[in-house]
Each structure stands twice: as structure tokens, then as C-alpha cells.
Amino acid sequence: MRAAVLEKFDSPLVEQDVDISDVGPDEVLVRVVASGICHSDRSAHVGAQDRPLPLILGHEASGVVMRVGADVRSVQPGDHVAGSASAHCGVCAYCLRGLTQHCVDKGVARVGGPPRLSRAGNEVHPFVGLGGFATHMLVSERAVVRLPGEMPLDKAALLGCAVLTGVGAVRNRARVAAGETVAIIGCGGVGLNAIQAARLVGASRVIAVDLNPAKLERARQFGATDVVDASQADPVDSVLTLTGGGVDHALEIVGRGSTVEQAFAMTGVRGTTTVVGVARPDDIARLPPVIFMATEKRVQGSRMGSGNFRLDVPLYCDMYLRGQLKLDELISEVIDLSEVNRGLTELDGSDGARSVISFDLPSADPAVRTWAATQWSQGPRQQQKRKYCSGYSGESGLAVDPAHFSSTYPKRIVPMEHWAGYNRPNVP
Numbered sequence: 347m348r349a350a351v352l353e354k355f356d357s358p359l360v361e362q363d364v365d366i367s368d369v370g371p372d373e374v375l376v377r378v379v380a381s382g383i384c385h386s387d388r389s390a391h392v393g394a395q396d397r398p399l400p401l402i403l404g405h406e407a408s409g410v411v412m413r414v415g416a417d418v419r420s421v422q423p424g425d426h427v428a429g430s431a432s433a434h435c436g437v438c439a440y441c442l443r444g445l446t447q448h449c450v451d452k453g454v455a456r457v458g459g460p461p462r463l464s465r466a467g468n469e470v471h472p473f474v475g476l477g478g479f480a481t482h483m484l485v486s487e488r489a490v491v492r493l494p495g496e497m498p499l500d501k502a503a504l505l506g507c508a509v510l511t512g513v514g515a516v517r518n519r520a521r522v523a524a525g526e527t528v529a530i531i532g533c534g535g536v537g538l539n540a541i542q543a544a545r546l547v548g549a550s551r552v553i554a555v556d557l558n559p560a561k562l563e564r565a566r567q568f569g570a571t572d573v574v575d576a577s578q579a580d581p582v583d584s585v586l587t588l589t590g591g592g593v594d595h596a597l598e599i600v601g602r603g604s605t606v607e608q609a610f611a612m613t614g615v616r617g618t619t620t621v622v623g624v625a626r627p628d629d630i631a632r633l634p635p636v637i638f639m640a641t642e643k644r645v646q647g648s649r650m651g652s653g654n655f656r657l658d659v660p661l662y663c664d665m666y667l668r669g670q671l672k673l674d675e676l677i678s679e680v681i682d683l684s685e686v687n688r689g690l691t692e693l694d695g696s697d698g699a700r701s702v703i704s705f706d707l708p709s710a711d712p713a714v715r716t717w718a719a720t721q722w723s724q725g726p727r728q729q730q731k732r733k734y735c736s737g738y739s740g741e742s743g744l745a746v747d748p749a750h751f752s753s754t755y756p757k758r759i760v761p762m763e764h765w766a767g768y769n770r771p772n773v774p
Contacts, residue, residue, distance in 0.1 A: 347363070347364055347366055347480055347481045347482040348361060348362070348363060348364075348480065348481045348683065349361070349362065349363075349364045349402045349463075349470075349477065349479060349480035349481070350402065350403070350404075350479040350480070350683055350686045350687075351364065351400050351401070351402055351465075351470065352390075352391060352399060352400060352401040352402070352403055353399060353400050354399070355391070355392060355393030355399070356391065356392045356393055358687045359391075359403070359479065359686055359687055359690070361683060361684060361686075362465070363465075364402070364463050364464070364465050364470050364480065365463065365464045365465060366462070366463060366482060366484050367460050367461065367462050367463070367464070367484065369413045369414065369415050369484065370415050370456065370459070370462075371415040371416045371417040371418075372415050372417050372418060372453070372486060372487050372488075373414075373415045373418070373462070373484055373485065373486060373487065374411055374413075374414050374415070374418060374421060374427070374484075374485055374486075374487050374489075374490055375411070375412045375413040375414075375482060375483075375484050376407075376409040376410065376411055376412065376427060376429070376482060376483045376484075376485065376490065377409050377410050377412050377481065377482055377705075378407050378408075378409040378478060378480060378481055378482060378483055378705050379408055379409045379410060379499040379500070379503075379704070379705055379706060380407070380408050380409075380499050380500040380502075380503040380702050380703065380704055380705070381404045381406060381407040381408075381478035381479055381503055381702065381703045381705075382406030382407075382478075382503045382504050382507070382508065382535075382700045382701070382702050382703075383404075383406075383686070383689045383690060383693065383700060383701045383702070383703065384405065384406050384507055384508065384535065384700070385534060385535070385693055386405065386507070386624070387403040387404060387405065387473070387479075387690065388690050388693045388694070389624070390403060390473060391403060391690055394626065397471070397473070398471045399471070400465070400470050400471065401470075401471045401472075401473055401477075402463070402470060402471070402472050402473060402477035402478075402479055402480050403473045403477070403478075403479050403690075404473060404476060404477055404478025404479035404480070404703075405429070405430075405431050405473055405474045405476045405478055405506065405507055406429075406478060406503050406504055406506050406507045406508065406700075407428070407429045407476060407478030407483060407503055407506070408426070408427065408428045408429070408493070408499040408500075408502040408503040408505075408506075409426075409427060409483070409499065409705075410424065410425070410426055410427075410499075411423050411424060411425045411426075411427055411490075412482070414487075415487070417487075418487045419487075420487060420490075420491075420492065421487070421490060421492050425492050425493075426492070426493040426494075426495060426497065426499060426502070427490040427491060427492055427493060428490065428491055428493055428502045428503065428505050428506045428659055429476045429478065429483060429485060429489050429490050429506050430476075430489060430490075430491065430505075430506035430507070430510060430650075430655040430659070431452075431474040431475070431476065431489075431506070431507065431650065432446065432447050432506075432510065432650040432651070432654075432655045433449070433452040433453055433454070433475065433486055433488040433489035434446035434447075434449035434452065434488060434654070435449055435450075435451040435452070435453065435488060436488075438450045438451055444654070446653075446654045446655075447649045447650045447651070447652060447653070447654075448649065452475060452486070452488065452489070453475065453485075453486030453487075453488045453489065454474065454475035454486075455471075455475065462484045462485075463477065463484065472484075472485070475489055476489060478503075478703075479683065479686055479703065480683075481683075481705055491655060491656045491659045491660065492660075493659070493660070493663055494660070494663050494664070494667070496667060497663045497666070497667065500677065500680070500702055500704070501666060501673040501674065501676075501677070502663065503702060504535070504673060504676055504677075504700060504702075505659045505662055505663070505673075506655065506659070507535075507536075507650075508535035508536050508538075508539055508676065508700065509539050509662055509671070509673070509676075510650060510651040510653070510655055510658055510659065510662070511536045511539070511622065511648075511650055511651045512535070512536040512537065512538065512539025512540040512541075512542075512543060512599070512622075512651070513539050513540070513542070513543040513651065513658075513662060513671075514648070514650070514651020514652055514653045514658060515536075515540055515543075515597055515599075515620055515622045515648040515651060515652065516528075516540050516543035516544050516547065516595075516597070517543055517547065517651075517653075518648075518651060518652040518653040518658075519620055519646065519647075519648035519651075519652035520595050520597060520618060520620045520648070522543075522544055522547050522549055522594070522595050523547070523548075524547060524548030524549070524550075525548065525549070525550050526549055526550065526593075526594040526595060527549065527550055527551040527552075527553070527589055527593040527594050527595070528544040528549045528551065528552050528553065528593055528594065528595045528596070528597065529553040529555060529585050529593045529595070529596045529597070529609070529612050529613075530544070530552070530553070530554055530555065530565075530570075530596075530597045530599065531555045531556075531581070531596065531597065531598050531599060531600055531605050531608060531609055532555075532556060532598065532599035532600040532601075532605070532623060533554050533555075533556040533558070533561040533562060533564065533565045533570075533599075534561070534599070534696065535676060535699070535700050536599050536622060536623075537554070537556075537561075537565070537597075537599045538564065538565060538568045538676065538699075539568075539676075540597050540599060540622070541554055541565055541568045541569050541570050542568040542569050542671065542672055544569065544595075545568070545569030546569075546665075546670060546671070551571050551572065551588070551589065551593070552569055552570050552571050552572070553570065553571070553572045553573070553574060553585055553588060553589075553593065554566075554570035554572070554573045554574070555573075555574045555576055555581045555584075555585070555608075556573075556574075556575070556576060557575070557576050557577045558695075558697065559575060560697035561696075561697050562574075562575060563697075564675075564697055564699065567672075567675060568672055568675070572588055574588075581608055581612070582608050582611045582612055585612040586612065589614070591614045591615075592612055592613050592614025592615070592617055593612055593613055593614060593617060594613070594614065594616075594617055594618070595613070595617065595618050595619075595620065596609035596610070596612045596613050596617065596618075596619045596620070597609070597619075597620045597622055597648075598619065598620070598621050598622060598623055599622045599623045600623045601623030601624045601625040601626075601629075602623070602625055602629060603625060603629040603630045603631035603632070604631075605623070606619070606621055606625075606631035606633075606645075607631050607632060607633065609621075610631075610633050610637075610643065610645060613643055614641075615641045615642065615643070616641065616642045616643065617641075617643050617644075618643070618644050618645075618646065619643070619644070619645045619646070620646055620647070620648050621645065621646070621647045621648070622647075622648050633645065675699070676699055676700050677699060677700055677701075677702050678696075678697070678699035678700060678701060679699075679701045679702070680701075680702050680703075680704050681701055681702070681703055681704070682703070682704065683703055683705065685703075686703060689701040689703070
């Protein structure tokens with residue numbers, strides 16, 4: 347298989363061939379169709395995480411099952427699946443208590459036997475057991491979930507991390523109720539999903555806080571009722587003023603001790619701070635103990651959405667297909683694997699949306715790539731409305747068979763006059 351391999355921290359990934367082992371009894375071989383580029387990939391890339399090298403980054407991936415091991419029961423060849431770092435064994439003490447995000451046996455690597463991935467006989471490590479920046483993933487059955495056939499795989503790639511973590515933090519951990527007020531610090535991919543989750547559960551006020559005006563503008567599109575530019579005003583004072591005393595819930599998604607302190611200060615009496623961001627191990631948040639007693643505030647964490655990804659991901663697919671969950675707007679750009687280094691570095695100044703690596707780009711021609719990216723950014727509901735694309739390469743309009751959007755980029759472009767002969771799927 348081809349993969350973008352990290353050989354040295356904070357150095358460019360190198361695209362190269364990697365050997366895949368035979369599929370084990372409890373393993374699944376997936377042909378990757380799309381893979382999102384996440385800030386967790388970037389932090390591992392620069393060495394902020396203690397990871398073995400060489401390493402294949404990528405953990406927001408979707409694709410098609412190619413082969414399964416003899417003991418695999420949940421998926422079969424041809425199934426569309428999404429991967430998640432929240433794999434779980436189902437039998438440890440945490441899993442039996444319903445806390446699958448804390449499973450102690452995620453099946454990240456084989457126990458005994460040859461490694462799943464290797465190069466010249468030496469192990470190549472897939473990031474969190476996935477390694478989505480590659481044409482294929484050989485993973486534990488526990489790390490994938492089957493998707494509805496009508497779910498577009500480019501959008502599905504984002505479900506395993508950004509959507510799972512952001513929506514789950516609001517829905518499963520904070521448990522925001524209708525009418526409550528929410529502040530969200532950090533409006534990247536996870537933050538945008540927390541914002542739209544707060545909107546979906548009926549929060550009366552959703553306040554987005556960030557240093558980047560572009561992220562705040564995008565936050566409004568996802569449901570923020572108010573925005574606070576923390577580069578221009580004190581975020582705590584601004585939130586207290588907007589709410590007249592503090593919010594019911596503050597979610598910290600940046601991963602810094604200082605922003606945890608701000609989130610705590612933004613909550614009102616009996617308010618809850620939910621820490622979602624991944625901070626460095628040596629970072630510290632200082633909170634005055636007397637406030638816990640006097641105001642009955644509380645602080646809690648949320649890991650990978652605090653839920654079971656095999657239950658949550660199908661639900662989020664359904665919400666998307668019903669038009670409730672915004673996923674199209676999370677994708678800012680579609681790139682090829684050869685452009686992964688640019689995608690990683692551009693995260694540093696991102697407006698919050700995701701770059702997605704496609705392994706099925708239709709053409710190297712820039713005109714086709716631009717046209718396809720426009721089509722990619724449109725979800726199934728919009729695709730039903732876009733029967734043709736005029737002005738492509740200065741030529742007459744083209745029509746697209748919408749059924750081909752069910753997995754990835756449009757694979758078939760046909761003249762408009764032949765459109766009438768196509769059966770269009772029923773999409774909500």
C-alpha cells in the first residue's frame with residue numbers, strides 16, 4: 347500500500363510503499379476512501395505526543411471493507427465503514443460499565459506475531475491503531491463501525507473524531523438541556539461540532555469564543571448566537587456580561603490550562619465546565635477551591651465524546667441524512683495524499699474546517715479538481731438540486747449521476763441530455 351510516513355518529528359511526511367500483513371482472525375482490511383486531517387495528527391506530527399516512529403498518521407478515515415478475518419462478525423467485504431480511535435473490547439471492567447471510551451484493550455496492535463504494517467521487515471506504526479494517511483488500513487474489528495449505504499464516505503470520515511468528540515461532549519457528558527446557556531472555547535473542528543450540538547439540543551444561547559475571527563464567522567454558521575473575539579476583549583468578562591452572571595455550561599476545547607481557568611470563570615452558580623481539549627501533560631490549571639463550595643460549580647472531562655462510537659456514529663449518520671447535522675460545511679478543501687504536508691501545516695492557521703484527503707480523485711487536471719471539490723462540498727440534499735455544472739473548462743454544462751456521491755467523489759460525468767435516464771436515490 348501507499349502511505350505518508352512520519353520518519354522524524356516535525357519533518358515532512360514521506361509518501362512510500364508499506365507492506366501489509368495477512369488479515370488476522372479478528373482484523374479488517376479497509377480500502378481508504380477519505381481521511382480527515384485533525385489537530386491531533388498535527389500535534390503528533392510535531393512531537394507533542396509520545397509516539398513510536400516510523401508512524402502513519404491519520405485517524406479520521408472511512409472506506410470500504412476489502413477482507414475480513416475468520417472471527418469477524420460485525421462487517422463483511424463491501425461494507426462502508428468509518429474508523430475510530432475509540433475502539434473497545436466489550437469485556438473489560440470499563441466496557442461492562444458502559445464506559446467504552448476508557449477501554450483498556452483497544453486492539454491498537456497485535457499481541458504476538460508479525461506487525462500489521464512493516465517496511466523492509468521493520469514495524470511501521472499506525473497512529474492510534476488506524477493510520478488513515480494511507481491507501482489501506484489493517485485494523486482490529488473493534489475499531490470500525492458499519493455505515494448506512496447512502497452515507498457519503500467523505501463526510502463519514504469526520505464522524506470518528508471531530509463529530510464524535512464535539513457532539514458527544516455536549517450530548518453525552520455535559521448533557522446540555524433545552525433552554526440552558528453554553529460557552530464554547532475553541533472553534534476548530536471539534537468546537538464547531540459542539541456548537542451545532544448545543545443548537546440541536548435547544549440551548550437558548552450558544553457563545554463561541556476564539557482568537558480567530560474566521561473561526562468565529564464559521565461558528566455562526568454552525569449555530570452560535572454570540573461570538574467573542576478573545577484577541578480583542580477579555581473572554582470571561584464578555585461572557586459574564588452577555589449572560590448576566592455566567593453560563594450553565596462551558597466547554598473547553600483548546601487544551602490549555604489557561605483556557606480551562608477561563609471556562610471555569612465563565613460559568614455561573616452550579617455551572618459545569620467540561621474539559622474536552624487535550625493539554626500537554628505538564629500544563630496546569632489553577633482553580634480557587636473556595637469557589638467550588640460557595641457556588642457549587644463543577645469541572646469534568648470528556649474523552650472521545652463520552653459514548654460508544656458504534657452507537658453514536660450510526661445516529662450521527664441518520665441526523666446528517668435528515669438534514670439535522672452539518673457535515674458538508676466542515677470540509678474546506680479536498681486534497682491528494684501528496685498534499686498531506688501542506689494540509690498539516692495549514693492547520694496552524696485554519697478557520698476551523700477540515701481538509702480531507704481523497705484516495706479517489708477523478709483527475710489531476712486542475713479544472714476537474716476544482717469542479718469536483720465544488721461538488722464534494724455539497725451534501726446529498728444539495729446534490730439533488732445541482733443537476734448540472736455550467737462553465738466547466740468553458741464548455742457546456744455537465745450532469746452527474748448522484749448515486750456516485752454515495753461513497754466519494756463523482757466517478758462518472760455524463761452529458762446533460764442523458765440525465766433523464768438516471769434513477770435518483772431518495773434523499774431526505
